[in-house]
Structures are given as structure tokens and as C-alpha cells.
Amino acid sequence: MAFSAAPKSLSAILWAAFALAAAPASVRGLDYIQDILPIFKANCWNCHSNEKEAKGGLALDDFEALAQGQIGPVGLVRPGEPDRSELLARLKLDDKEDDFMPRRGKALRNSEISKIEQWIADGAVLDAENLTEAERNRAEEAMLAAARAGGEVYFQWTNPEGKAIEAKFAGLDGDSVKLLTRERRGYVVPLEKLDEKSAALARKLGEAP
């Protein structure tokens, strides 16, 4: 991928080109209430809800207990670490194994398991509309890690005039950031052509994790 060199009057060209295609919503990861709870309601409810019964001390509708540790660095769900999350591990077991979940049920679909995996990788937040500070940090860390690893993470970049584009971070090059749009167009944008927040984001992404 060749990056076009930024012309001196880059802001005019670049931002005008993207003003039309400006991305509306900010980038949002998966969250528990909207994306994951429906899967659990359909498969785990009889045994893991305060509504019915909470076997093994796990009520998937007890958001407080989830927030207070079942989702956490030593919990059943470890934010940012799907491979170390027991809840996910149990879903992936062979259904003949004792620890397999849903017990006596049918394995979740691969698409559902991947969704849960992605949710954990995204920082395992409960409600994206209502993030606690800890969740906000987790989600941000997860996003930064995914972006540094070259994942499909599109950030909103804003210039000092307030115009925004959505693009992937593709590296720092001295005092410029390389951005890659969904259309696979690459740009080298001097940090001084970005607003403070976007410039700070670029620097953060450029740091070693």
C-alpha cells in the first residue's frame, strides 16, 4: 500500500474529500445487554438467572454481581482476554465433557460463540451507552491493542476545523500519522493538521503497548 505524500494544503483536499462520506456514529464495540444477553436468555436462563435459578452462583441477569467481579481480571469473563475466560472456554468444550455449557443443552452456534469472544476482546462492557470509567478504560485499551495489532479498527479523526473522517491507524511516520480509509486509500497526515484529541490518539497508538 503506497501512501500519498501529504500536500501542504492537505486539510483542504483530504477533509473536503471525506466530508461527504463522513462517518456518522462513533466506533462502538459489542456490549453485554444488546449483543450477548439475548444469546444467554435463549440458552442459559433456566439455570443461570435470578428470574429462574442461579446454579453455580452465576446469575446472568445480575448486572451488579457481573460488574463486581464475575467480569474482571480474575473473573469468569476476563476483559480483553477471551483465551483466559472460563465462561467462553466452557462453551467451546465438547458437549460430552462435564464442564460443557449449556449443560444438557445444544452447543451454541459458532457465530454466537464468536460474538461472545469478540465481546470479551472488546473489553466486555455491560452497556455501551452507560460506561463506567473502568469500562471506558477497558474498551479503550482493547481498541488500542486491536489497532496496534493491525485489526479492523476505524477511529474518527478530526481536524482543527471540526471535520471528521473515519480511518484505520497505519503507523506513525515522524510527526505524521498514516491513515487508511475503508476504501483502502492511504494518507499521511501531519499531526498539526489534526485537533488535539486526534493527535494525542495518534501518538498513543504509535507507542509500544
Ligand code: HEC
Ligand atoms: C441445565 C442447567 C444449566 C444450563 C442450561 C446452563 N448451565 Fe451453566 N452451570 C450449571 C450448573 C449446575 C453449574 C455449576 C456446576 C459447574 O460449575 O459445572 C454451572 C456452572 C456454570 C459456570 C461456572 C460458574 C462458576 O462460578 O464457576 C459457567 C461460566 C456457566 N455455567 C455458564 C453457562 C452458560 C453461559 C450457559 C448458557 C450458554 C449455561 N451455563 C447453561 C447448569 C447449567
